[in-house]
Amino acid sequence: MARLRISAINFLNPAPLLYHFEHSPWAEELAARYDTRYTLPSLCAADLHAGRADLGLIPVAALTEDLAVVPGCTIASLGKVRSILLLLRPGVRLETVETVATDTASRSSLAYTQILFRKFVGTDPEFLAPAPADPLAMLGQADAALLIGDPALLALERKAEIDGALGACTWIDLAEEWVGRTGLPWVAAVWAVRPEALNGETAARLVGDLTASRDAGLAHREGLVAEWTPRIAVPAETIRHYLRHNIHYVLTPECVRAIELFRAYAAEIGALPPLAEIRFLNADAGFLRSDDRKPVDLAT
Structure with a gap:
């Protein structure tokens, strides 16, 4: 066999x-x-x-x-998963995000993010072509950055460095966001x-x-x-x-x-x-x- x-x-x-x-x-x-x-x-x-x-x-x-x-x-x-993160540049709120930089994210991660904006927030930002999972570079070209897996965990370890370079970003755990909005x-x-x-x-x-x-x-x-x-x-x-x-x-x-x-x-x-x-x-x-x-x- x-x-x-x-x-x-x-x-x-x-x-x-x-x-x-x-x-x-x-x-x-x-x-x-x-x-x-x-x-x-x-x-x-x-x-x-x-x-x-x-x-x-x-x-x-x-x-x-x-x-x-x-x-x-x-x-x-x-609840909180830590390995799927949406980072917003300082001064940007979910409702005002116009562009989202993505790494080589899975289709599920992208779809969860699109549901967050289109279904829950009521907006439709542009998702940019996949880029290397570097939050500083990603937020240099977009209002928000989507990170999944090990790169997301690594970004959390660098939170002080990233916030120090850009200002206080908004860190959103997308799993926690989904659980809070759906109860599932x-x-x-x-x-x-x-x-x-x-x-x-x-x-x-x-x-x-x-x-x-x-x-x-x-x-x-x-x-x-x-x-x-x-x-x-x-x-x-x-x-x-x-x-x-x-x-x-x-x-x-x-x-x-x-x-x-x-x-x-x-x-x-x-x-x-x-x-x-x-x-x-x-x-x-x-x-x-x-x-x-x-x-x-x-x-x-």
């Missing part, structure tokens, strides 16, 4: 989800069934849609009806699979492998802190707090409702195409639709 090709994200936040894939003795066993490759969030989705990957940790903006969400795991937040979690990414790609691999074992890896990662967060401290220029305590308190890793019913609301809002404002339904991989019954959670024939 051919190995399932995994497209994953090489950021700090998915580290607990990938624990078994990166640590002995489980990594050797899983390597017999999975071929794991690391890339950017947007490219995870591109690989999955193009058939270059069978399973991907993809932004929720990239979900389509052809993919099935693997239950159990997510990258989400129940902010959800960034989920595991998704192409139905035809299972190729003999059982749904139950796939769900079990990913869930067990997540659980092990959550149980070994201190070890992950030690591993990641040399890899990212932030203090160990920042990494510890991020993994323990900022990121939520369990795909709850509230997270599913948040994804559905996010996709509905994004379609309403024209940021993303409509998604009529979300399909879910079920360990016992194949694929489930989001509306009734009843099994779906794999041929449909």
Whole structure:
């Protein structure tokens, strides 16, 4: 049986989800069934849609009806997440933002930001072409700067320097903004699979492998802190707090409702195409639709 090709994200936040894939003795066993490759969030989705990957940790903006969400795991937040930031230049308010500089942000980050302006604030600023994730340079050409992932965490560590150079900026945590305005979690990414790609691999074992890896990662967060401290220029305590308190890793019913609301809002404002339904991989019954959670024939 051919190995399932995994497209994953090489950021700090998915580290607990990938624990078994990166640590002995489980990594050797899983390597017999999975071929794991690391890339950017947007490219995870591109690989999955193009058939270059069978399973991907993809932004929720990239979900389509052809993919099935693997239950159990997510990258989400129940409040402040720290790794998706909108910085406003001094003197600029959300209502007066006219231009937004973006880094190589995922489609989800862009869509969440567009929802903030178009749906919640009632404005429609211009989003500039992606630029390197340098907040000083970004705010030199735009009213606001969008940073995600590790660059956002690094920017927070440089807050005094950035504010000292530009004046007191406004720092907005977009996850906290979404949770405050909707009462639902902010959800960034989920595991998704192409139905035809299972190729003999059982749904139950796939769900079990990913869930067990997540659980092990959550149980070994201190070890992950030690591993990641040399890899990212932030203090160990920042990494510890991020993994323990900022990121939520369990795909709850509230997270599913948040994804559905996010996709509905994004379609309403024209940021993303409509998604009529979300399909879910079920360990016992194949694929489930989001509306009734009843099994779906794999041929449909």
